[in-house]
Amino acid sequence: MDVLAVTARRVGEGLRLPLLTGYLLLADRSSLDADIRRWKEVQPWTHGLLDLLAQPEFRTLYYLRLRAGGTVGRVAGKLLAFVYRPQPTLYITTADIGPGFYIQHGFATIIAAKRIGANCWVNQQVTIGYDETLECPVLEDGVTVHAGAKVIGGITLGAGSTVGANAVVVRDVPPGATAVGVPAHRLTRSSGR
Numbered sequence: 001m002d003v004l005a006v007t008a009r010r011v012g013e014g015l016r017l018p019l020l021t022g023y024l025l026l027a028d029r030s031s032l033d034a035d036i037r038r039w040k041e042v043q044p045w046t047h048g049l050l051d052l053l054a055q056p057e058f059r060t061l062y063y064l065r066l067r068a069g070g071t072v073g074r075v076a077g078k079l080l081a082f083v084y085r086p087q088p089t090l091y092i093t094t095a096d097i098g099p100g101f102y103i104q105h106g107f108a109t110i111i112a113a114k115r116i117g118a119n120c121w122v123n124q125q126v127t128i129g130y131d132e133t134l135e136c137p138v139l140e141d142g143v144t145v146h147a148g149a150k151v152i153g154g155i156t157l158g159a160g161s162t163v164g165a166n167a168v169v170v171r172d173v174p175p176g177a178t179a180v181g182v183p184a185h186r187l188t189r190s191s192g193r
Helices: 003-025 029-041 056-069 071-083
Strands: 090-092 109-111 127-128 150-152 178-180
Touching: 003 056, 003 071, 029 056, 056 071, 056 090
Parallel strands: 090 109, 109 127, 127 150
Antiparallel strands: none
């Protein structure tokens, strides 16, 4: 790295230092620590929390974790979000999100699930939400939802399942299965579909 790049990086990190106050105020950091580990696993070029806080989609998740940390966390999150904006088109209304949650890009994404398990992954332009009966999905541990997918209604995406890009899922997906298409169907090895 040249001197200018190193200087710019250090200045950026310095400008993000106030964001660490939210982390320090959390009594239970276990979910956030798992998120940080997961994001660093997926993005090995990041060096730590200050690097991750440069990403608006991570900040959105960070503020969600702060809000779950009680009154002090809620207030800190609101104040920090005023200066350090979250991803403006990423809406997360799910309160019960397991540790290690990864959001790739997060642009034009709505996440309104009943519950999200540990180590789930959601791409951009995804809608996870309510149907006409106001039921919303459950994502078990290790679920991946690819770009543009829609997961709607009181269904369950089983542990380790995958939803393909642009799929529309309105029925349960068994653990370890892959759902593709509109409406989504289970991809099977025998048919190659």
